[in-house]
Amino acid sequence: MIELIELVKKFGDFTAVNGISLTVEKGEFFAVLGPNAAGKTTSIKMLTGLIKPTSGSARIAGFDVQTQPLEARRRLAYVPDFPFLYDKLTPAEFFRFTGQLFQMDNARIKANAESLSGRFNLEPYLGKAIEGLSHGTRQRVAIVSALLHDPEVFILDEPMVGLDPHHARVLKDVLKEKSTGGMTIFISTHQLSVAEEMADRIGIIHHGKLIAVGTRDELRQQSGGEGALEQTFLTLTAVEANLIAERPQPKA
Amino acid sequence: MNPPGAFGLLVRINALQTWRRFSMAWQHSKLWVGTMLLAAVGYTALSFWLFYRGLKFIETFPGLGTLLTERLLFLLFAILFVLLLLSSLIISYTNLFKNRETTFLFSLPIPRIVIFRWKFIESTLLASWAFLLLIAPLLAAYGLTRHVPWHFYAVTVALVGLFIVLPSVLGAWAAIALARLMDRRSFQIGILLLALAALAGLAFYFKPEPFSDESLETRVLSVLDRMLVRTRFAQYPLLPSYWMSSAVLNWTEKALVSSAFFAAVLLSNVLLFGFLSLVYSGNIFYDAASAVNSRGGLLSGWKRKARAGQPNQNLHDASFLERSVARIPRILPDQRALIVKDLRIFWRDTTQWGQTFVLFGLLGAYIINLRQFSTQLSNPFWINLVAFLNLGACSLNLATLTTRFVFPQFSLEGKRVWVVGLAPLGLVRAVKTKFYLAFGLSLCLTLGLICLSCHMLNMELSRMFFFGCAITAMTFTLNGLATGLGALYPNFREENPSKIVSGFGGTFCLILSFLYILGSIVLLALGSPWGARGLRSPEMIMLGVGGFVLFSIAVGLWPLVAGLKRVARFEQI
Incomplete structure (x- = not known):
């Protein structure tokens, strides 16, 4: 229902999204996590057709958002952070x-x-x-x-910001019902509890790459740790950060 | 397949928004709406009267009246075409690429071309309404002086409607090209270089030619002939303004076939460019919007490459601006930080420095050229009149800028109250610092221009001192008025300064500034020691200058003090 195929976005020399490939099935509730400036919003902007990818493509319900934008948007709903x-x-x-x-x-x-x-x-x-x-x-x-x-696909960027606990609960319930009814939900959030409670699968984006994807248990296994999603998230992003730090840096 | 009526829906929803805006304004402040209407009607009536008198005066030139009027019309439409083009470029850029509605519409099942069509029409309306307000009294005055039949006005309205389309299309295309290729910094530098080149070109082309008194008295036709040669560019047959002017003039002369021919040329061009724009610009527009949302244009990549590998100095080294401000004595570090921040915002906001540059640049170019007339300006009456007119023009320019940029400062800072308002600096000191900064910067411009004006008019030092003191007091008052009213009528809901200015406080500030300038010029003219018939009596000088000082205190200092008190109360809440 949602397909990201080798999606890349460069801003000059800076690579904001670096070859993300992902498929989210019909009726699936997918949450994407990541530190600030990891590339989540840029990925969503490409997915909704607000910006063009440098390379790769994005599909909504089988329609390419760049070459068949109207067909894709008819099946799409998007709520940005503001x-x-x-x-x-x-x-x-x-x-x-x-x-x-x-x-x-x-x-x-x-x-x-x-x-x-x-x-x-x-x-x-x-x-x-x-x-x-x-x-x-x-x-x-x-x-x-x-x-x-x-919509067949519902994309939300930080939807809980500004909502009181009661309405945050209402939104979670509605999203779960819609997902059960066949709507594909793609949500970007910093609230790990939302992802932990609601998502069928979780993806973690760091430095423009999808460093981990899977169910909560699968992510826990990948991180090699126990406990809440917070611990898993911190371990995975820290491991990736260390890997980047260990890579040879270009000479000044 | 296009969703049926998407364009119609956009028009309907935006028309409803506009209507609500007006009706809410009427409900909330009848005074503001009344003031706006009164100002618009007053402006229209005054400009009609001035145009009518001016055209009547020109008609009195034996054998030349019609020729001069026609040339003026050609010139007027040529200059308006350029102004409309610039206005369309800036408004289209903002409306197409810096507008949240555009981003919202891109996420909906609306074809890109439909979004472009709607934004294009919106930009055209925004860019040309002031043009229509400017041109309506002139064309009405022209029609009356030439005793035209009623249908002249109907035809002219239709022609003006066609005329505004061409600069709008070109402006929108230029905006798309710039958005695709340039980021903000490249855009600023490009516009600055373009403006400097245009000013230099204009200064060269319109370089005044020195005439002796004898030639002015005995060879009027030769002088006029050279003037007409210089302005012949407005009759270049490929200019849309030429088609427009020719259609209007021919209709006035009852040469209906010729008029129809030029109208048809205008119409065919409008149809061609309108068709290309409204049918084929959708994907180009989307590409440019994507480039803008991707943080930069093609040129920005080159700068990154040039900087690649260099250590990031942003956090460690004080910039040239910070080092310069640090050299100003008796300014505390927190005030210095606020000044540096405001100067940075000023430079990064193209609108602010662009308008300042255009307004004072044109005035400066005019004043520098006064030297060409100084030999003819030997009569003390004319010298005095030109000096006061320059004082008025300089203050009017300043009033436009203080209302537009100084007035919304407190509202904008109130929006960011968590930074400045909660800092130990305090809001009262922050507002005072902003006032001193605005006063200091604008005084450099106004005092410089007035001293230059006095110098070009060969005035003695004492008169330069008089005009220098006058503009200093007026600069203080106009800045005080804008700062004070900005604090008394704040708008913390809006982030857009132009929307803050368009409320009651901003309108009130502009009208009060204009009335103050008018009153001050009259009082200063009365109190000037150098009257047309020699030196004035001390009583008269005391009355005029004393009245000016009291008037300035009432209009500038009083609102400033009241505004600061309001800010102090705001801080205590």
Whole structure:
């Protein structure tokens, strides 16, 4: 459902993403972890078609995001870490707008918006201007609008930021339900507990490379340690960092 | 297959946003909306009156009136074409590549070309509304002086609508090319070099020709002929402004076939370039957007290669700027840090230094050329008038910059309150430091230009001192007004300074600045010891200069003190 094939992104001489290959199956909940500036957001931007890869390709539901962008985006929903919303619109108007862009009929937009707004407790805010909403509420509006058209693939970049514990729980429940129902979830997060609790498989990106991928137990085995995902993550990224430090550095 | 109505949806949703913006502004501050409307109507009426009087005056030249009016129209459209092109380039770059809506739309199932179409139309509207406001009173005045029938106005509106498309297309393409090839630094240096080359070229081309008094009195036609030769470039047949001007002029002369011909030339070009732009630019636009989001352009890679292997000096060595600011005596380290930060932001924001450069560069070029007229300016009345006009022009330039860049400073710093506001420096000292920095920097420009103006007008030292003191007081007042009102009317929600300025406080600041300049020039002219009929009485001087000082205190110092008190209260909350 999601395929990254030898994906590379270079910014000048700096390689932000270095040959990532990965397949995420239909209905799978995949979490990607990594330190800051590891290349997670850049990978997501290539996956959603916001930037072109230097080489390699990305596919959504079998459609190449560069050569068949419209087909890919029709099956995709993406919520970035700081989602854009039209400030002067109300959430209800914004839902209608995004629904119509996905060619949904008004009855379906209404039904889905009502159901999702109920789940995310957005009813009191549906008629208020978005500019007056708190960061967390805006985040919930962005998530509902993304889910409105029942995407086959849902990509989220740090979705828990700004959400209170109650709504973070609601989001986790909804994502799990959707994943069980066949939606592919690809989530980038720094919250290891989210990945540990929710993900079927976890990938760790470090210095632009996918250094480990597997279930929680498989990662634990790879790290050769015991305990929580935090320990596994720290061990794997530290091992990789040491490997890089041991490599011969170019002479100045 | 394109999703049906994606473009229509974008237009509808943005029109709704704009309508909400206006209606909310009306609900929140009727005073602000009323002030804006009054200012727009006042400006239109005043410019119409000035254009009308000017054109009437030109018509009185026997045998030359029509010729001069026509040449002025050709020149006006040629210059407006260049201005529209520059405006479109800058606005298109921001709107296509630095706009969060564009990034959002790229993640939706909307064809790239549809996103480009919408952004292109939005940029065209943003780039040309001021042009329309500028040109409407002129064309109305022109029509009235030439006693044209009603349909002239309808045809002119249609022609202007066509005319603005061409610079918009070229501006958008130039923005795409620049975004693809250049990063911010290369863009800044490129624009700076281009502006310097343009100024040098203009200064060379329009170099004033010295005429003797005798030739001005006896060989008027020869002088006019040389002036017309210099401005003939505006009638180059391949310029869109030439087609536009010719269509308008021919319609006025009732040469409808000729007018239709030039209108058809304009239309065919609009259709060709519009078609190329609106049908084939989608993928090129996406490539450029991808390059911008990939942090740099093609040229940025070369710099990295040049720096490769060198140790990172960023954290260890003080930059040239830091070392320079450190040499200024009696500035504490925390204030120094704030000054260095503000200067860096100024240099990295192309808009700030670009506008400063253009406004004061043009004024400087004009003042330097005053030397060509100094032999003709022997009458004390004209010398005095030109000196006061220069004082007014310099202050008006400064008022534009203080409103645009100094006014939003407190709001922007309030947004970053966790850095400056929570530092031991304190907000009051931070605002004071910003005020002194803005005052110091702008005084270098304004005082320099006014001294240059006095020098070019061969004024004696005492008069230079008078004008120097006047511009120093006005620079202090205009900066004080912008800083004070910025603190009294803060907007912590907006991150975009231009949006902060467009609120009530910014509009109020601009209007108050203009009124202050008008009042000050009148008071200073009354209080100037050098009147048209010789030296003025001490009572008159006291009245004029005293009034100017009191006016400056009321307009500049009072808002500044009130603003600082407000900041102090804000800090205590």
